[in-house]
Amino acid sequence: MNNNLLSAGHTACSGCGQSLAARMVIDAAGKNTVVVNNTGCLEVFSTAYPESAWGVPWVHSLFENAAAVASGVEAGLIYLGKKDSINVIAQGGDGSTADIGLQALSGMLERGHDILYVCYDNEAYMNTGVQRSGLTPFDTNTTTSPSGKKSSGNIRPKKPMPEIANAHGIPYVATASAGYPQDIQRKVKKALSIKGPKYLQIHVPCPLGWRHEPNLTIEVGKLAVECGLYPLIEYESGKLSAVRKISAKPVEEYLKVQGRFKHLLSNPEEIKKIQAIADYNIEKYGLKLQTEAGS
Amino acid sequence: MRQFIEGSHAIAEVIKLCKPGVISAYPITPQTHIVEDLAQMVADGSVDAQFVNVESEHSAASVVLGGAAAGVRSYTATSSQGLFYMSEVIFNIAGLRLPLVLTCANRAVSAPINIWNDQQDSISLRDAGWIQLYAEDIQEAVDLHIIGYKISEDKDVMLPVMVCMDGFILTHGIETVDIPSQEQVDKFLPPYKALYKLDVDDPMTIGPLVGPDYYMETRYAIQKTLGDCLKIIPQAIADFSKDFGRNYSGLVEAYQVKDAERVIIAMGSVCGSIKDVVDELRSKGKKVGLLKIVSYRPFPVDAICNSLKDVPKVAVLDKAVSLGSYAPLASEIRSAFFGKKKAPKVISSFIAGLGGRDITKDSIKEIYRLLTAKELQEEFIDLKPELLKEKYE
Amino acid sequence: MYGPLIVKPGSSKKNKTGSWRVEIRPQFLKKNCIGCKMCLLICPEGCISGEGKNTYDFDPMYCKGCGTCAAICPKKDILMIKEEAKD
Numbered sequence: 001m002n003n004n005l006l007s008a009g010h011t012a013c014s015g016c017g018q019s020l021a022a023r024m025v026i027d028a029a030g031k032n033t034v035v036v037n038n039t040g041c042l043e044v045f046s047t048a049y050p051e052s053a054w055g056v057p058w059v060h061s062l063f064e065n066a067a068a069v070a071s072g073v074e075a076g077l078i079y080l081g082k083k084d085s086i087n088v089i090a091q092g093g094d095g096s097t098a099d100i101g102l103q104a105l106s107g108m109l110e111r112g113h114d115i116l117y118v119c120y121d122n123e124a125y126m127n128t129g130v131q132r133s134g135l136t137p138f139d140t141n142t143t144t145s146p147s148g149k150k151s152s153g154n155i156r157p158k159k160p161m162p163e164i165a166n167a168h169g170i171p172y173v174a175t176a177s178a179g180y181p182q183d184i185q186r187k188v189k190k191a192l193s194i195k196g197p198k199y200l201q202i203h204v205p206c207p208l209g210w211r212h213e214p215n216l217t218i219e220v221g222k223l224a225v226e227c228g229l230y231p232l233i234e235y236e237s238g239k240l241s242a243v244r245k246i247s248a249k250p251v252e253e254y255l256k257v258q259g260r261f262k263h264l265l266s267n268p269e270e271i272k273k274i275q276a277i278a279d280y281n282i283e284k285y286g287l288k289l290q291t292e293a294g295s
Numbered sequence: 296m297r298q299f300i301e302g303s304h305a306i307a308e309v310i311k312l313c314k315p316g317v318i319s320a321y322p323i324t325p326q327t328h329i330v331e332d333l334a335q336m337v338a339d340g341s342v343d344a345q346f347v348n349v350e351s352e353h354s355a356a357s358v359v360l361g362g363a364a365a366g367v368r369s370y371t372a373t374s375s376q377g378l379f380y381m382s383e384v385i386f387n388i389a390g391l392r393l394p395l396v397l398t399c400a401n402r403a404v405s406a407p408i409n410i411w412n413d414q415q416d417s418i419s420l421r422d423a424g425w426i427q428l429y430a431e432d433i434q435e436a437v438d439l440h441i442i443g444y445k446i447s448e449d450k451d452v453m454l455p456v457m458v459c460m461d462g463f464i465l466t467h468g469i470e471t472v473d474i475p476s477q478e479q480v481d482k483f484l485p486p487y488k489a490l491y492k493l494d495v496d497d498p499m500t501i502g503p504l505v506g507p508d509y510y511m512e513t514r515y516a517i518q519k520t521l522g523d524c525l526k527i528i529p530q531a532i533a534d535f536s537k538d539f540g541r542n543y544s545g546l547v548e549a550y551q552v553k554d555a556e557r558v559i560i561a562m563g564s565v566c567g568s569i570k571d572v573v574d575e576l577r578s579k580g581k582k583v584g585l586l587k588i589v590s591y592r593p594f595p596v597d598a599i600c601n602s603l604k605d606v607p608k609v610a611v612l613d614k615a616v617s618l619g620s621y622a623p624l625a626s627e628i629r630s631a632f633f634g635k636k637k638a639p640k641v642i643s644s645f646i647a648g649l650g651g652r653d654i655t656k657d658s659i660k661e662i663y664r665l666l667t668a669k670e671l672q673e674e675f676i677d678l679k680p681e682l683l684k685e686k687y688e
Numbered sequence: 689m690y691g692p693l694i695v696k697p698g699s700s701k702k703n704k705t706g707s708w709r710v711e712i713r714p715q716f717l718k719k720n721c722i723g724c725k726m727c728l729l730i731c732p733e734g735c736i737s738g739e740g741k742n743t744y745d746f747d748p749m750y751c752k753g754c755g756t757c758a759a760i761c762p763k764k765d766i767l768m769i770k771e772e773a774k775d
Contacts, residue, residue, distance in 0.1 A: 009733075
């Protein structure tokens with residue numbers, strides 16, 4: 001039995017992408033880490049009294065203030081002269097990061113605290129039952145943006161959180177995916193080696209909310225990246241420094257394995273719109289793998 | 296050292312003496328001078344704290360929550376709207392049993408927006424599990440901060456303390472205040488040693504999900520601790536009085552109550568004015584008195600009942616209203632005496648000073664005058680009925 | 689003293705989530721394993737352990753039967769079989 005810093009026995013759903021990613025993050029960060037968590041799936045499944053899966057000091061306050069509480073923890077550790085040897089990680093889901101917690105996150109980034117903020121993006125308020133958030137993609141079926149006779153699902157695109165974080169002038173911003181677990185660890189280690197505020201957004205498939213088989217978590221994560229809908233990028237000191245090149249699979253391959261996009265499969269017009277989003281990403285970030293020299 | 300000093304500056308001076316490690320600052324009238332002064336002290340190196348300029352009061356409270364969780368003495372100040380914005384975190388800090396001192400510069404609440412003094416803000420958060428102490432003058436406000444940290448960090452307490460001082464009246468008033476020396480404060484208030492904290496050498500999970508099988512006991516524990524505080528607070532105040540040469544009575548102060556026929560119960564700076572009126576009326580032979588409440592939470596039922604059980608007529612002066620029901624302090628006073636064999640015959644409720652309306656000596660004399668055998672459910676003092684004639688067609 | 693408020697680390701191990709499995713469980717063939725450690729890395733429960741080729745196996749006390757290990761093994765050396773089936 002491994003002595004993971006996020007140990008087994010937690011009550012995440014079978015095949016949960018967020019539990020996988022969270023374990024990657026904390027194992028990469030190591031035991032000299034203090035974690036501040038927002039309310040959400042991760043907090044609920046890992047710390048239901050009297051059991052906690054965390055092997056590092058961990059605190060949970062409210063839904064939207066992990067970034068602010070982490071700011072206080074970092075200030076306290078600096079005052080105690082201990083900050084140089086201790087990582088501070090603030091983490092939360094897409095709802096608590098991009099919506100209700102955006103103010104606290106923005107304040108933390110602007111003040112320049114030495115904290116890594118990790119956003120586990122499963123693209124909806126999953127813990128309360130799959131409601132639409134600011135990071136829910138276009139045309140996604142959630143309970144508050146359902147598809148129906150007069151709707152194809154969510155009518156807005158994802159809030160560009162990596163760019164919003166980057167606009168604060170922080171040293172490191174990256175996106176990652178549960179489909180590429182070693183990449184998560186690489187990016188966490190890189191982020192923690194940089195002083196200052198860092199933002200890491202990890203795409204984490206949710207078998208329950210996205211409606212796919214639990215053993216397809218990594219496959220689905222990979223497809224999102226490979227079709228261009230979830231670019232894996234890094235910004236360093238404000239500039240785009242690295243991207244993961246992709247073969248640019250058609251978005252339909254990604255959409256058809258998930259029940260939350262089922263309503264689109266009979267609607268080629270909508271799929272075209274989503275393909276346009278993927279194409280825009282591929283163009284904007286230069287994601288396309290060059291197959292021939294000079295092309 | 297005695298200084299002629301503005302209330303906010305005095306608070307900044309005493310916080311400096313308490314040596315916090317994390318200070319979070321967000322401006323709101325009338326507390327802003329406190330955090331501005333502390334910022335200047337940090338800039339000049341006379342306060343060695345991490346000064347965090349947050350982007351809202353919600354984050355101001357969250358930052359000091361984080362600081363306290365990391366095992367560091369922390370401080371912030373707020374008022375009215377700010378207190379309400381951070382109210383979620385206020386409940387959270389008490390629930391997590393983290394020590395803290397917060398200055399509430401009492402101010403009226405919106406809407407309509409009003410920046411002047413009443414006590415609606417802190418009284419509206421009386422259920423949060425915090426200890427609430429109300430200061431009569433700047434000296435008491437200063438002293439209550441030192442006492443506040445002592446009580447809050449006590450291992451048998453571990454609950455946050457809100458020191459309430461009337462906005463503008465005390466924050467911007469100028470009085471002669473004895474600011475203690477660093478040696479005096481260091482002797483009374485040792486460095487904070489956290490009972491539990493975020494420590495990589497001894498990891499623990501703070502703030503888990505607690506279900507129906509476990510939650511109730513955490514609330515019972517806070518209730519029980521606040522009950523214990525009815526002994527711990529007076530002891531701390533007595534120790535402070537001895538060490539610093541003050542004359543505080545504890546949870547309440549009974550001023551000329553012994554043989555009084557009519558007593559006003561009040562909290563905060565208005566008590567100073569009431570004492571002046573009591574002296575004046577006593578010199579004319581009227582048997583009047585004042586019961587000043589210092590500790591609003593925990594509510595000192597026994598101290599109140601013991602002080603007033605032989606007083607026939609009691610007036611409760613509230614600077615707040617529980618809209619739709621009785622004035623809050625009046626409600627609690629009436630509940631305190633319910634079923635007691637010895638109790639005042641008349642407990643009349645008076646509401647005054649809302650939104651900063653001046654409570655003059657005449658207003659106080661009016662209260663004593665209206666305190667007759669006829670019990671008043673609720674009487675607004677100095678109300679202007681002509682302003683109620685506004686019509687919207 | 690404060691009631692149920694603070695939890696010591698790693699206490700979730702008391703919760704044997706292996707009881708969640710109903711239909712399928714992994715079978716580590718230990719024949720063609722190349723020791724890439726991907727299974728150990730990606731298990732959402734972190735209940736796969738081992739040290740070297742053909743030594744990796746799952747902990748039936750915690751495995752929820754999601755099948756991610758079988759999906760990711762590059763040598764298809766992990767199968768998902770019926771819960772009742774013998775090894």
